Amino acid sequence: MDSWRIISAAVLLATSSFPxxxxxxxxxxxxxxxxxxxxxxxxxxxxxxxxxxxPDGFLYFSDITFTARxxxxxxxxWRYDPASRRAEIFRSPSGMSNGLLFDLxxxxxxxxxxxxxxxxxxxxxxxxxxxxxxxxxxxxxxxNSPNDLAIDEQGRIYFTDPRYEGHEPIDQxxxxxxxxxxxxxxxxxxxxxxxxxxxxxxxxxxxxxxSSVEGPAWSGLNVILAFDLAEDGSVSxxxxxxxLRPDIGSDGMAIDxxxxxxxxxxxxxxxxxxxxxxxxxxxxxxxxELPTNAAFGRGEHSRTLFVTAGKSLYSIRTSVExxxxxRR
Numbered sequence: 001m002d003s004w005r006i007i008s009a010a011v012l013l014a015t016s017s018f019p020x021x022x023x024x025x026x027x028x029x030x031x032x033x034x035x036x037x038x039x040x041x042x043x044x045x046x047x048x049x050x051x052x053x054x055p056d057g058f059l060y061f062s063d064i065t066f067t068a069r070x071x072x073x074x075x076x077x078w079r080y081d082p083a084s085r086r087a088e089i090f091r092s093p094s095g096m097s098n099g100l101l102f103d104l105x106x107x108x109x110x111x112x113x114x115x116x117x118x119x120x121x122x123x124x125x126x127x128x129x130x131x132x133x134x135x136x137x138x139x140x141x142x143x144n145s146p147n148d149l150a151i152d153e154q155g156r157i158y159f160t161d162p163r164y165e166g167h168e169p170i171d172q173x174x175x176x177x178x179x180x181x182x183x184x185x186x187x188x189x190x191x192x193x194x195x196x197x198x199x200x201x202x203x204x205x206x207x208x209x210x211s212s213v214e215g216p217a218w219s220g221l222n223v224i225l226a227f228d229l230a231e232d233g234s235v236s237x238x239x240x241x242x243x244l245r246p247d248i249g250s251d252g253m254a255i256d257x258x259x260x261x262x263x264x265x266x267x268x269x270x271x272x273x274x275x276x277x278x279x280x281x282x283x284x285x286x287x288x289e290l291p292t293n294a295a296f297g298r299g300e301h302s303r304t305l306f307v308t309a310g311k312s313l314y315s316i317r318t319s320v321e322x323x324x325x326x327r328r
Contacts, residue, residue, distance in 0.1 A: 025037065025283070025284070025285045025316075026271075026284050026285065026286060027281075027283055027284040028282075028283040028284070028285075029282070029283075030282050030283065031319050032260070032274050032282060032283040032318060032319060032320065033283060033285060033316055033317065033318055033319065034303065034317040034318055034319045035316055035317040037285070037316070038285060038287065038288075038307065038314040038315070038316045039314060039315050039316065040312060040313075040314055041080060041085065041087075041306075041312075041313045041314060041315055042078070042080060042087045042312060042313040043311055043312040043313075044087070044311070045063040045076075045078065045311040045312065045313075046063055046064065046065045046066070046070050046073070046311055047063065047064040047065070047066065047292070047310070047311065048061055048062065048063055048064075048078075048292065048308035048309070048310070048311060048312060048313055049061065049062040049063075049064055049097075049098050049099065049252070049292045049293050049308050050062040050097065050098050050099040050100040050110075050111070050148070050252070050292075050293050050308065051100070051293055051294065051295040051306040051307070051308050051313065052100040052101050052102055052108070052295050053102075053295065053296070053297045053298050053301060053306070054102050054106065054108065054126065054298075055102065055106040055126075055298065056126065057081075057082070057083075057298070057299065057301075058079045058080065058081055058082075059079070059080040059081075059082065059297065059306055059313070060077055060078070060079050060080075060090060060100050060108065061077070061078050061080065061100065061306075061308055061313060062075070062076070062077055062078075062094060062097040062098055062099075062100060062110075062308075063075065063076040063077070063078055063094070064096060064097075064098060064113070065096075066115060066165060067115055067116055074092065074093030074094070074096070074116065075092070075093055075094035075095065075096040075097060075117065076089055076090075076091065076092040076093075076094050077089070077090045077091040077092070077094045077097055077100070077110070078090060078313075080313060082297075082301060087313075094110070094112075094117075095110070095112035095117050095118035095120070095122065096112055096113040096114065096115055096116065096117025096118065097110040097111065097112055097113070097117075098110075098111045098112070098113045098145075098146070098147050098148065099111040099146075099147055099148035099149045099159070099252065099293070100149070101149040101150070101151060101157075103123065103151055103155065103157070104151065104153075104155050104325065104326065104327045106126060107123050107124060107125055107126060108123070108124040108126060109121065109122070109123050109134075109149050109151075109157065110122050110123075110124070111146035111147055111148060111149050111159055111160075112146060113145040113146060113147065113165070113166065114144070114145040114163060114165060114166025114167075114168050115165045115166035115167065115168075116166075117145070117166070118133075118136075119136065119142050119143050119144070119145060119146065119168070120133050120134075120135060120136035120143065120146065121133070121134045121135040121136075121146050121149070121157065121159055121180065122134060134157065134180050134184070135159070135178065135180055135186045138172060138178065138186055138188060141171040141172055142168075142171040142172075143161050143171075143172060143178075144161045144162060144163040144170055144171065144172050144175060145161065145162060145163045145164065145165070145166060146159050146160070146161050147159070147160045147161065147162055147164075147196070147197055148160050148197060148198050148199050148252055148293070149199065150199045150200050150201045150208070151201065151325055152201045152205055152229070152233070152325060153205055153325045153326060153327060153328045154182070154233070154327070154328060155182045155327060156179055156180065156181055156182065156233045157179070157180040158177065158178070158179050158180075158189075158199055158201065158208065159177070159178055159180070159199065160175075160176075160177055160193075160196035160197055160198070160199050160210065161175060161176055161177070161178060161196070162175040162195045162196055162197060162213075163175060163195075164195075174188075174191040174192075175193075175194075175195050175196060176188045176189075176190055176191045176193070176196070177189055177190035177191075177193055177196050177199065177208075177210055179233050181233065187233075189233070189234060189235050190210065190227065190235060190238075192238065193210045193212055193225055193238075194212030194213075194214050194221030194222075194223070194225075194249075195212055195213055195214045195221070196210050196211070196212055197210075197211045197212065197213045197249070197250070197251055197252070198210070198211040198250055198251055198252040198253035198263070198264075198293070199211070199253070200253050200254075200255045200261065201229065201325065202229075202255065202259050202277070203255065203257055203258075203259055203323045204259070205229060206228065206229055207226050207227065207228065207229055207277075208226070208227045208228075208229045208235055209224060209225070209226055209227075209241065209253065209255075209261060210224070210225045210227070211223070211224045211225070211249055211250040211251070211252075211253060211263065212224075212225065212249055213248060213249040213250065213251060214249070220245065220246075221245075221249075222243075222244045222245050222246075222247065222248055222249030223240045223241075223242060223243050223244060223245070223249060224240070224241045224242040224244070224249070224250055224253075224261070224263065224275070224279070225238060225239065225240060225241065226238075226239050226240075226241040227239075241275070241279040242275055242279045242281075244265070244267070247265075247267045247268055248265060248266055248267045248268075249265065250263035250264060250265050250273070251263075251264045251265065251266060251291065251292050251293060252264050252292060252293025252294060252295075252308075253293075253294065254294040254295050254296055254305060254322060255322070255323050256296065256318070256320045256321060256322050256323055257320060257321050257322070257323045258277075258320055259276075259277040259323075260274055260275065260276055260277065260282065260320070261274065261275045261276075261277075262274050262294050262305055263275065263294075264287075264291035264292055264293055264294050264307065264308075264309070265291065266290035266291060266292070269284075269286060270286065270287050270289075270290050270291055270309075271284055271285050271286035271287045271291060272284070272285050272287065272291060272294060272305070272307060272316075285316060287307065287309045287314065288309070288310075289309040289310025289311070289312055290309060290310055291307055291308070291309040292308045292309060292310075293307070293308045294306065294307045294308070295322070296318075296321070296322020296323070296324070297322065298324060302321040302322055303317055303318045303319070303320065303321055303322070304316070304317055304318070305317075305318050305322070
């Protein structure tokens with residue numbers, strides 16, 4: 001199955017009607033999950049992605065409206081209130097936002113994709129509502145389609161730049177991984193990560209994780225890669241943490257304070273797969289729709305994993321807190 005077929009299948013699932021059904025935890029010998037099933041919170045999207053809880057306690061997530069199949073909708077960002085259990089549009093058009101993340105100052109970062117999207121990384125001040133472009137060009141050429149984001153404890157932002165969807169020309173010679181430094185400089189730090197998608201920094205700041213999702217039509221590199229992350233934000237020692245071939249790789253990922261990776265895989269058995277820092281599978285819960293991303297909440301929701309899948313948003317309680325970086 002190539003990525004176009006993955007996207008088509010996911011869109012078909014996302015735009016179909018699903019009952020409000022729970023998905024039981026299938027494997028969890030270490031007691032990672034504190035509840036036995038996923039809970040459906042929202043199912044009124046088109047193709048949900050990029051959950052991120054802000055300091056305000058709201059859960060923000062992207063709704064990618066593939067233009068050819070949504071009547072030329074321009075993408076949305078939703079805001080879900082865990083207290084009222086209601087969601088409302090926070091921003092539309094969204095610039096075809098995909099991954100979302102809050103920085104160390106509580107500002108919203110958004111990776112804007114292609115398909116009439118912004119093809120940039122933008123930052124929004126949640127007080128004033130004003131946004132600024134942090135990255136849009138590299139060596140004078142447009143980025144391909146920023147996909148997902150991570151941040152370290154020094155405030156450096158890391159993002160993946162593949163291309164899965166969109167009519168626009170591909171301007172970058174590789175589908176790479178980039179770093180935005182606090183001074184605004186942009187550096188491509190990885191140019192051999194397949195078709196990079198999800199990205200994480202480990203709690204001890206020593207490792208950068210990157211997932212690759214490719215179909216056999218390309219190199220078929222469906223793996224989770226690990227890189228040593230140096231004090232200056234450079235990477236080295238590329239290695240495969242988890243080899244998911246011949247099945248489909250992981251989309252977005254979240255990480256807990258113990259360094260366990262919660263990965264969303266639109267695989268033959270779609271769901272959230274949890275891997276230890278050594279790459280061992282330690283838990284699995286299936287999802288009724290193809291999963292796209294995951295993020296831990298904050299405060300009273302720090303042991304809640306929010307999962308976007310198909311057209312929906314789900315949650316499941318965990319026995320360990322999620323990791324959110326704080327400035328050193």
